[in-house]
Amino acid sequence: MPIPVTLLTGFLGSGKTTVLQKMLAQENYGDTAVLINEFGEVGIDQQLVAPISPNVVLLDSGCLCCQIRGELKETLVELLDARAAQRVPPIQKIVIETTGLAEPTPIVATIQADPMLTHQLAVARTITVVDAVNGNEMADSGNRIWTQQVSAADVLLISKTDLAPEAATTLENRLNALLPGITILRHSLNDALPDFAELPAVSHPAGTSYRAPNITAHGGVHSLALRISEPIDWTAFGVWLSALLHVHGQSVLRIKGILNIDEDYPVLINGVQHMIYPPQHLTQWPYEPHDSQLVIIMTGLESEKIEASFRRQVLGE
Amino acid sequence: MCGLCGMFGEEAHWATRLENNGEQSSDSIQRRRLRTHRITLINRLLAPHHIKVSDWQGVQYQLSGATGKTALAENLSEIWLAVESISGRPFDPLRA
Numbered sequence: 001m002p003i004p005v006t007l008l009t010g011f012l013g014s015g016k017t018t019v020l021q022k023m024l025a026q027e028n029y030g031d032t033a034v035l036i037n038e039f040g041e042v043g044i045d046q047q048l049v050a051p052i053s054p055n056v057v058l059l060d061s062g063c064l065c066c067q068i069r070g071e072l073k074e075t076l077v078e079l080l081d082a083r084a085a086q087r088v089p090p091i092q093k094i095v096i097e098t099t100g101l102a103e104p105t106p107i108v109a110t111i112q113a114d115p116m117l118t119h120q121l122a123v124a125r126t127i128t129v130v131d132a133v134n135g136n137e138m139a140d141s142g143n144r145i146w147t148q149q150v151s152a153a154d155v156l157l158i159s160k161t162d163l164a165p166e167a168a169t170t171l172e173n174r175l176n177a178l179l180p181g182i183t184i185l186r187h188s189l190n191d192a193l194p195d196f197a198e199l200p201a202v203s204h205p206a207g208t209s210y211r212a213p214n215i216t217a218h219g220g221v222h223s224l225a226l227r228i229s230e231p232i233d234w235t236a237f238g239v240w241l242s243a244l245l246h247v248h249g250q251s252v253l254r255i256k257g258i259l260n261i262d263e264d265y266p267v268l269i270n271g272v273q274h275m276i277y278p279p280q281h282l283t284q285w286p287y288e289p290h291d292s293q294l295v296i297i298m299t300g301l302e303s304e305k306i307e308a309s310f311r312r313q314v315l316g317e
Numbered sequence: 318m319c320g321l322c323g324m325f326g327e328e329a330h331w332a333t334r335l336e337n338n339g340e341q342s343s344d345s346i347q348r349r350r351l352r353t354h355r356i357t358l359i360n361r362l363l364a365p366h367h368i369k370v371s372d373w374q375g376v377q378y379q380l381s382g383a384t385g386k387t388a389l390a391e392n393l394s395e396i397w398l399a400v401e402s403i404s405g406r407p408f409d410p411l412r413a
Contacts, residue, residue, distance in 0.1 A: 238332025243410040246397035276331040
C-alpha cells in the first residue's frame with residue numbers, strides 16, 4: 001500500500017503551522033513524517049513543530065515550486081530509503097507543509113511523475129488553510145497563488161473564525177459557491193481538527209447546472225457544475241479531458257467529480273490543473289440517484305463552451 | 318513487454334490506468350476492444366484536421382497527417398503533442 005501524503009497549503013500567515021501542530025498532536029498522526037518548506041533563510045516553522053514530531057525535514061531552498069522539484073524528490077527518496085533500512089521509525093503517513101507562496105500542483109506532479117515515488121506514495125488529500133480575516137480581500141484581489149491553493153483543496157479550513165466571525169461566514173458562502181463539492185470547515189484556535197481520513201471523498205454539490213461567471217466569479221475564477229443522468233463512456237471522457245488539459249491545463253484550476261461509467265460503482269475523478277490523480281473506483285454510491293456529477297473550476301475559459309464541448313464529445317449530443 | 322522488439326506495454330496514463338486496474342486487467346481482449354474504441358473516438362475528433370490514428374503493435378499509436386508526416390505516441394497525453402507536431406497547431410476540443 002502506498003504511503004498517504006497530505007499536502008498542507010495556504011497563503012502566508014493563514015495559520016498552516018497551527019493546523020500542523022494540532023494535526024501532529026492527534027493520536028493517529030504519531031507515525032507521521034513531516035516535510036516543511038520555509039520561505040526565507042531561517043526556518044522558524046521547524047522550531048515550532050520539532051518538539052512534536054522528530055521526523056521533521058526542512059527543505060531550506062525556499063519556494064517549493066518547479067525549481068526544487070528535484071530537491072523534494074530527493075528528500076522523499078531519502079526518507080523512503082531510511083524507512084526501508086529502518087533508520088527511522090516505520091512511517092505510515094507523510095505531511096508536506098508548503099510555503100505560503102507555493103502552488104501545490106508541482107508537488108502533486110513530482111510525486112505522480114516520478115516512477116519510484118508514484119509506486120510508494122499517494123497524495124491522499126490537499127488541505128488548504130484560508131484566513132477568515134484576509135480571505136475575502138484575497139478572493140477579491142484574484143491573487144494567482146491564493147486562487148490556485150484554494151482551487152486545489154480537497155478540504156478547505158477557514159481559520160481564525162473566532163477573530164472575524166462575520167467575515168468567515170461571508171468567505172464560507174463565497175467558497176461554497178466557487179467550489180461546489182469541496183468540503184469547507186470553519187476552524188478557530190480552540191477547535192479540535194476532524195479526522196481528515198474520515199471525511200467523505202466528495203461532498204454533494206449544491207448546484208446541478210453550470211454557474212454563470214457573474215455569480216461565482218472571484219478574480220476571474222468561475223465554476224461549472226454538471227449533473228448527468230445517463231452513464232458516461234469512460235474512454236470518451238478520458239480522450240476529451242486529456243485533450244482539454246493539453247491545451248487549457250493552466251486555465252482549468254480544478255476538476256472533481258463522481259462518474260457513473262455504467263459499472264456497479266462510480267469512479268472518483270480528481271485533478272489539479274493538468275495533473276489528474278489516479279482515478280479511483282468507489283466501493284459504494286455516496287448518494288441517490290446514481291447521476292454523474294462533475295465540477296470544473298476555471299479561469300479565462302467560458303464555462304458554456306466547456307459544457308457544450310463535453311456534451312458533444314463525451315455524451316455524443 | 319514484447320519479446321520481439323523489446324517494447325514495454327502502453328505507458329501508464331490516468332485514463333488507461335483505471336481500465337487496467339479494474340476487473341478487466343487480465344482480459345487482453347477487453348483491453349484491445351477499449352483501445353480500438355479509443356482510436357475510433359480520436360479519429361472522429363481529428364478527422365477535420367486530416368490526421369489519422371492507428372494502432373501500432375498494441376503499444377503505441379501511430380499518427381499520420383495529410384502530407385504523410387507521421388509520429389508515434391505512447392499514450393493519450395503524447396497523442397495531443399503528436400497532433401501538434403504534425404499540424405503545427407494544438408488540437409483544441411473547445412473548437413472541435
